[in-house]
Amino acid sequence: MEAKLSDYRTADHGANQRTLNQHQAQLSTLTGAPITQTRPTPSATSRLIREMLPSVKTEKEHGLWFRGWRSAKATGSKGVQWLRDIGLSGASIDVGQMGINTPKPTHSTPSYAGTYGPDLPRSPSIPATSHTHSIATSSPVENRGWQDVEEMQQHQMFERNMAYQSPVNISVQTPIDYQTLWGEGVGPEVQLPPTDLTNLGKNTPEHTSSGVKHYPEGNRTASTIPKWLRYFASGGETLDPQERIDQNTQVLVAHAKAAAKTFGEIADELRSFGCINAAFKDGHVTLKFDRTVSSRIDALLDQHLPNMDHVRNFQYIEFTASIANDIFLNAFMAPFFAERMACRARPLANRALTMTKGHSRELRFLRSINEPAYRSGFVGDKTVARLTERNVRTITPTFRPGYCGPSICKSLNNRHFNQAQKYGKGVGYKFLENGRNRYYDIIQSARIEGEMIGTRRVREWDPKAGLKKTWFETIDKNGVVRIVRPERNDGVKIHYIFDENGVFEGVR
Amino acid sequence: MIKVSLEDIKNKFDELINEQCSREEISNWASKRMFAEDDGLLEYYPSEYEPVIWDGIGYLMGVDLPTTDRKYLFCKEDFIDYKNQLFDDESDLVKGLYEHVKNCQEVEKELLEFQEKYPNQSYRFYMEQAEKMMNRKKIK
Numbered sequence: 001m002e003a004k005l006s007d008y009r010t011a012d013h014g015a016n017q018r019t020l021n022q023h024q025a026q027l028s029t030l031t032g033a034p035i036t037q038t039r040p041t042p043s044a045t046s047r048l049i050r051e052m053l054p055s056v057k058t059e060k061e062h063g064l065w066f067r068g069w070r071s072a073k074a075t076g077s078k079g080v081q082w083l084r085d086i087g088l089s090g091a092s093i094d095v096g097q098m099g100i101n102t103p104k105p106t107h108s109t110p111s112y113a114g115t116y117g118p119d120l121p122r123s124p125s126i127p128a129t130s131h132t133h134s135i136a137t138s139s140p141v142e143n144r145g146w147q148d149v150e151e152m153q154q155h156q157m158f159e160r161n162m163a164y165q166s167p168v169n170i171s172v173q174t175p176i177d178y179q180t181l182w183g184e185g186v187g188p189e190v191q192l193p194p195t196d197l198t199n200l201g202k203n204t205p206e207h208t209s210s211g212v213k214h215y216p217e218g219n220r221t222a223s224t225i226p227k228w229l230r231y232f233a234s235g236g237e238t239l240d241p242q243e244r245i246d247q248n249t250q251v252l253v254a255h256a257k258a259a260a261k262t263f264g265e266i267a268d269e270l271r272s273f274g275c276i277n278a279a280f281k282d283g284h285v286t287l288k289f290d291r292t293v294s295s296r297i298d299a300l301l302d303q304h305l306p307n308m309d310h311v312r313n314f315q316y317i318e319f320t321a322s323i324a325n326d327i328f329l330n331a332f333m334a335p336f337f338a339e340r341m342a343c344r345a346r347p348l349a350n351r352a353l354t355m356t357k358g359h360s361r362e363l364r365f366l367r368s369i370n371e372p373a374y375r376s377g378f379v380g381d382k383t384v385a386r387l388t389e390r391n392v393r394t395i396t397p398t399f400r401p402g403y404c405g406p407s408i409c410k411s412l413n414n415r416h417f418n419q420a421q422k423y424g425k426g427v428g429y430k431f432l433e434n435g436r437n438r439y440y441d442i443i444q445s446a447r448i449e450g451e452m453i454g455t456r457r458v459r460e461w462d463p464k465a466g467l468k469k470t471w472f473e474t475i476d477k478n479g480v481v482r483i484v485r486p487e488r489n490d491g492v493k494i495h496y497i498f499d500e501n502g503v504f505e506g507v508r
Numbered sequence: 509m510i511k512v513s514l515e516d517i518k519n520k521f522d523e524l525i526n527e528q529c530s531r532e533e534i535s536n537w538a539s540k541r542m543f544a545e546d547d548g549l550l551e552y553y554p555s556e557y558e559p560v561i562w563d564g565i566g567y568l569m570g571v572d573l574p575t576t577d578r579k580y581l582f583c584k585e586d587f588i589d590y591k592n593q594l595f596d597d598e599s600d601l602v603k604g605l606y607e608h609v610k611n612c613q614e615v616e617k618e619l620l621e622f623q624e625k626y627p628n629q630s631y632r633f634y635m636e637q638a639e640k641m642m643n644r645k646k647i648k
Contacts, residue, residue: 409623412631416638417616422545422562425608428642431635441566447586452575457566463631468546472570474581485573489543491536495574508574 019066022150029149055086069146412463423459423470436462443475452476452483476500483508510544513553514595517564521591524571525584531572538568559605564594611645 043059056062061082068079267278277288308314416437420429423439430438438460445454452474460469474483484496495508520537523529542565544550552558567590575581593601619638623629 408631409634410620412634413616413619413623413638416635417612420642421559421609421612422566424612425563425605428646429639431632431639435632437635444567444570444582444586444590446575446581446583447589448578448583450575450577452577452581455570455573455581457570470542472573474573474575482576483574487539487542487569489539491539493532493535493572497576 025153026146026149029152415461415463419459419461419468423457426456432460435464436460455483509549509551510541511551511553512541512561512565514557514561514564517561517568518591518595520568521564521587521594524568525587525591527584531580534568535570535572538565541565542569559609560594560602563601563605567594611642615641615645 056065064079064082066079067077068081068083071077071079074080279288419437419439423429423441426440426442428440430440432438438458441457441459443454443456446452453476455472455474458471458473461467470487472483472485472487473481474485476482478500480498480500480502482498482500484498485493497505497508499505520529520534524531524534541550545562545565552561571580571582571587573581590601593599596602615638618641619634622637623634626633
């Protein structure tokens with residue numbers, strides 16, 4: 001029988017496989033020999049049953065027989081009906097009635113094989129305490145139904161499971177030998193789980209846990225961060241600590257770089273104003289400006305001037321002198337900062353020297369009104385009280401840069417119409433895009449006919465800079481300016497010649 | 509201060525016509541008066557002839573202008589003709605000079621009223637208005 005079963009090829013067919021397993025268990029019971037081969041096909045099993053059960057001749061009969069056996073209680077099924085027809089009852093089907101005499105299974109030699117495969121360890125000391133089995137051993141030839149076979153099989157499976165013992169004794173005190181537990185299939189690079197489980201469940205910081213990548217040093221700041229905060233910050237997922245450090249570091253470095261760049265720009269700007277040093281103390285930034293020249297002058301004064309501390313009320317005299325000096329020194333220095341010399345620094349010079357020009361003049365004037373005590377200290381209390389009630393914000397300067405107040409208008413109008421009278425007798429004047437005014441005089445025509453018909457005088461005035469230019473334009477028959485002669489105060493006369501297309505030809 | 513009179517202008521024209529002075533010398537003389545005017549150092553005598561005197565200065569400045577096909581643009585006849593017009597109170601030239609002065613004064617007055625009506629505007633805005641006003645006057 002074993003030889004025949006060994007020829008069966010393996011198959012894996014779901015429901016059929018389950019049927020096959022049942023048949024296999026049935027056959028092993030019938031034959032009394034262990035069936036250790038791989039699973040046979042349903043057709044092969046059916047053929048085998050036909051050989052063992054003569055009453056079942058064809059595969060169809062075998063199927064009817066099996067269905068009658070499986071659903072013996074269902075009297076209406078085809079299988080049960082077929083069994084009745086041939087004189088068998090589904091509930092009392094046994095092997096003996098089918099004419100099969102098989103050796104009974106014995107206790108010492110369990111002849112059934114489980115479905116767990118041959119490599120499953122089995123204890124040799126499995127006690128045979130099954131009632132079914134003891135009944136089976138009471139008589140050598142016994143009619144046994146398929147239900148009994150199934151019960152016996154399940155019972156033995158249960159006993160085998162209950163008798164199983166682990167080869168390794170797992171306990172907390174003894175370290176686990178994973179090589180023994182896992183076998184030889186684990187690669188050498190695989191990191192084993194922690195063997196020391198004494199701290200398990202003690203809420204240990206992650207950097208002290210085995211199996212987790214360690215911080216570079218033991219007590220880092222990160223370990224003092226509450227665990228819930230780290231968990232929350234990581235989005236509910238544990239992150240590799242080194243990766244966390246890298247992320248935090250790159251954010252920190254990026255912000256530090258941006259902040260340093262901004263600080264550098266501010267420092268450069270401060271340096272342009274003479275700032276040479278900066279100190280941070282008590283939450284305040286103290287800037288030191290370059291006062292080299294003034295410090296040297298102070299040192300010279302201390303060295304060469306006599307000490308007047310013994311003179312009574314000298315401080316008041318010094319204070320009065322400083323005010324007077326401001327006025328006179330400013331008046332003395334102002335011409336050195338003329339409009340054309342100071343250029344862009346003119347507003348700064350105006351403010352530094354209290355020049356009576358522009359916006360800074362009005363601002364200083366308003367400030368002097370609002371801060372009388374700082375200016376003189378010689379006014380009475382009533383005056384101080386009255387003046388301090390006034391607010392700079394309520395007093396708006398009459399002159400706004402870029403806008404034309406009444407006095408400015410009057411002055412500009414005067415100059416404009418004066419030039420319009422003298423130079424704009426011709427086509428009048430033009431307001432140019434660059435803010436300058438250009439005045440055209442009458443064309444003085446020449447009596448002699450030639451290439452040129454006449455000339456006219458042109459004046460250009462820049463109201464912002466107050467600059468004026470005058471030149472003569474000689475015009476040809478086509479109205480093209482061919483000769484230009486700028487008027488110069490030194491008497492030098494240069495004529496710039498142009499061709500018909502306005503291209504410069506040369507100087508004459 | 510540089511004092512310039514109507515008689516000075518007439519003399520310069522005579523010198524120019526009679527060729528007692530070179531054109532360049534007369535042009536330089538007139539140029540100095542122009543720069544003095546810019547500095548506010550020019551005094552006209554009589555003052556009511558200021559437009560005539562100034563126009564004479566302007567003309568004398570350009571008497572030495574060259575041209576491409578001959579040495580000077582203006583000839584002697586040009587000077588004589590202009591002198592006759594300039595010193596004739598009834599000439600169109602003189603009438604035009606005084607009318608231009610009058611127009612400028614009226615536009616200046618109009619502009620001042622406009623500036624009072626629309627204060628604190630840019631200078632460009634005011635100048636554009638003045639240009640429009642002046643064009644209106646010239647069309648009339």
